[in-house]
Amino acid sequence: MGCWRTLTVDLEAPLADVAMGGADRLHITAFAGSRPLGSVLVPAPIDPFPAPLLADALVEHFAEAWHGAVLEDRLSPPAAAPAEGLRTAVLVCSRDRPESLARCLRSIGSLTARVDEVIVVDNASSVPGTRAVVEAAGARYVHEPVPGLDRARNRGFAVTTADVVLCTDDDVEVDPDWASRLLDCFADPLVMAATGLVLPARLDTEARQLFEEHAGFSRGVRRRVFDGAETSAASAGAAGAGASMALRTDAVRRAGGFPEQLDAGTPTASGGDTAMVYEVLRQGFRVVYEPRAVAFHHHRDDPVELTRVLRGYGTGLYAFFTHGIARHGDLDLLLAATRWTATRLVRETARSLLHRPGAAPAALALAELRGSLAGPLAYRRATRRIEDRPNVALPSHRPEDGRWWGCPATPATDMPATDKPTDEMDAATLPSVSIVIPSRGRRSSLLRLLGHLRTQSQTAEVVVVLDGDLDGSAAALAALPDLARPVLVTLDPPSPAQGLGAALARNAGAAAASGEVLLFLDDDVVPVDDLLVHHHATLHARAGRPVLGVGPCPPSQLWVDDRFAMAVRNWWVDHHGRLLRDEPGLTFTDVATANLSVPRTCFADLGGFLPVARREDWELGYRAVGAGIDIRAVPAAIALHEADVDLASALEDRHSEGQGDVAFARAHPGVARRLPLGDWARLGRRRRRLVASLFDRPERFRFVLRAAPPVLGMLAARGFVSRWSRIRTDLAFVSYWSGVAAAAGTADVLDTLLAPEVGRTAVRTDQAVVFDLEAPTAWQPPPAAGNGDGDVLVVAGGEALGWAPLGWGGFPWARERFSTAVRWAFADHALRAEARAVAP
């Protein structure tokens, strides 16, 4: 096979001749900046290999991928920085390889990111030297006498004080940016694990080339996010390997550590990393495969060893399958194992035995087959072996203190100085605040909220609006001491079973309030600190002109058990993450009434909320933006929200949203395309037929919608999360559109609302929203033009490419989706436009 030289090339940097050192082929991995584009093997029998020939190969293989990467870079929102004060550690488990460990530690020493500690666990080494190497590198030496890679990892996680631990192996060299790229992934509090791209360090011998081809670690060059709330944990194997993996300490400790019967040093030989990713996904959290974090693995240069390693991979994989199926009763994993056996194991072995092109040598394939067959028994043997000794004791995970969004936990008084009441903004100069709380049949949570509001350091008038007194709330309020008693407005709904709705209740509360600023709170939120009122008041005092202040309402619990609760949690965390990070460019879809402040006069001018069951919040925001009122985040005014929704009531909510959207769109022609009902024009044939049938009989799927949630619950409990998630989305779709159908009556109404001339004319004349693919701020999106209701004009190379429906990005939290959609639709156009700019 000859001798190959590995080379990483940055296409953005000047190329140079390549010294071949006796090799006659180049294994090139191309990057555009930090983005990997792919690998290619190029004949290079010239030493040094001339740069023009290198450029030929690069242009031939990577031109389009390169352009795609550049476009993606331009369109991606700047990566959010990980939470300040995240403590980090690097963990290397090593056994009997001091030289290779020294090389690994050297590369760790040149990391650009701040690493608080480097821990090396010396796992049952039989040769001396490890301790000396570790101490010479200034790392922390921990000894673990019992052999087992997972046991060594647990030892590392037991001693570390870090929040995020970056794991790698002793036969790996990491790129200087490795740690910072992986850590960037943890800006999202839902990311519990991140894995990186592992490239071969050298391919100079046939054994190494075979290893790379048939047992390499590369998982491709596309960034992938595995969301445990939507994808089955059985996909854990695709997420990456322990040679380059970062984990939140919390997640590992929650899972009870790595399963000690797995991975090297035990009969199972590997699989511990996959098992941990699996656990994270089972908790509904996210695992990111970030190919920009690069590590280089030194493959074994020994054909015998190679066979052993492949055999171990087979054993480890099937031991992992056994582990998941036996421990969690995960039937989806059983299905995945069956599929893997049929398509991969049997077919690849057959291909190898038939010497098909690209197949592994028969000896390797048979080794993997043998290892795989031995997997379940090896798992049993390893489990027996650890039965009689205790696992490594891990400190229990940190108690849930409701502060998961800012790691580490900071006490409430430790607010940024500018937000303290003692700031230049004296409490006396702040506007007076009236808190309006609509409530219906939730006495205990209402009283709890009132209790919290009493402790606020800025006093405020509290107006409680009871939308029908179902459970003696009025009496309970009357029983409060004088000072704590809120202003009480009681509405009188025509029938006690159905209230007048929160919108009318809020309007009534606003009418009774006397403060300069209205602060709407839901009755089931809990303020995080005593400055909630102050933060809102400060925003309005600072803004100088009327603004709408939206405070975040993140869920109170990050660790939940129910499958649907995980999905809801992820949605809320994403949605309120933008407010917590104080991202600019909020628009009407960011307005939520659970924690919203608005000047009272301004609210009166706008005319209050539209009396609909849902969407009154967006509708108010829409009118506000139309009136030139900004929507601002109040990041510090956090009110925790108990996300105790179940699937059945969530489906009902979707139904109401469908109804609300129709009312919203009727009130404001042109907004329809920015609402979910704007999909009507883009639905596929089958979906469109389904929706059309709903218009004939809006109640058609009532029984299905009622019966489905318990059945779905069983599906999720057996691990079929992908399927569960798909069905759930379909149900929500049906529910939403039956709401639309119920409110609209006929499909013609939708066609009228979505008529192409509505909205677009306004954009095309004086305020066309131009989305320049080449401008670095291009991702700063459409909402910049206020209520630009229609489409966005996409340009590149000074050339108009076409119109993108704003509906794609109408929801600001879906910006990434918008940029992806634009990229899909216009990448080719952009490439051609830019080429025309090159060639006159």
Added chain:
Amino acid sequence: MTALAEIDLLDEASVLPPSTGPLRVLVRAGTTVLGTVDVNGDPSHADATRRLLVDRFAATLWARSRVQVPATDAGCGADELTVVVCSRDRPQLLRGCLEALARLTPASGHVLVVDNAPTTSETEGLCAELGVARIVEPVPGLDRARNRGWGAATTPLVAYVDDDARTHPDFARAVASAFMAREIVAVTGLVRPAELTTAAQVQFEAHGGMGKGDRRRLFHREAAPVGVQPHRIGVGTNMAFRRSVLAALGGFDDRLDVGTATRGGGDLDMLYRVVEAGHVVVYEPAAVVHHIHRRDEAGLLRQSYDNGVAYAACLQKWESATDGPKGAAAIGAARTRWHVSRHVRGPLGAMRRRDLVGLRLLLAEAKGSRHGRTALLAETRRITGRT
């Protein structure tokens, strides 16, 4: 009839000729060849056509404009190149060739005409008229003439073009600069048709022609093997060598090529031996030569027949020259593959496609392939007799 054209997308002044028929366009970006495209010439839509071409090569154009290759002086200069033209009693064709060579910018170091077994003095007169150096090789045989050519040349690089070829003005620069490393000892280039006026010429191009693609490629025994198929590297009407390597390998084989019983194959044999010796050959599409294909079908069939004789003779030669049974077996396998694909399956496919011309060409080649062995033996006997 298809007209030939060329366009440089980076040069605004470069436009397509005002033609209304189909055009075969060589598309370049500066000195880089992007590809060949057939378009419908329409002077009123010149801009649209150009835009079409830019779109077609958008990714390459964009990437080439961004990739940063340092300016290098690793390649050779055009003045280090001697262009050798071997000709035998075809002064009319030769005149066109020499005139094209006179238009080279930058000019090549030298131009040398080898007058092979002349029967008239017309070639001598032509060279005197154009002021081109000329030497005589009295014994007929293209390879003999080629050997005479590099023997007489004084520059380190020698390029060979045939008298029915017309070089592109950029030819000398492109060839010389492709010698960008000492391992590269030979460079072949792109051969485009000079004209596509007769049916035979169109047929010849349709059945493969002489071009080897639009991509720069390397050939090497280990890293980029070409096996026993040197015709994938290039052809004799557009090839250049380091003179030192020709000397080291003992020059071209006098028994081969036009003028002898083997009727061709001297170029293939030399390229094969260069690669087998462990050297690197580069195919450089920017080095363009336009070749006047045979105008009549008889000529086309004769050339096919000649190719059959020549390749069979080459295989025979390589087989007897390899040491060890493994090499001989490889050549035997190549011969079998050649016969099966070109002389059994090829004609069957041509019949299925109702491609009568293709069928006749392949059959002519098959017929020729039966005489390669005897032709080589006859030439071997003649040479040993002569020496």
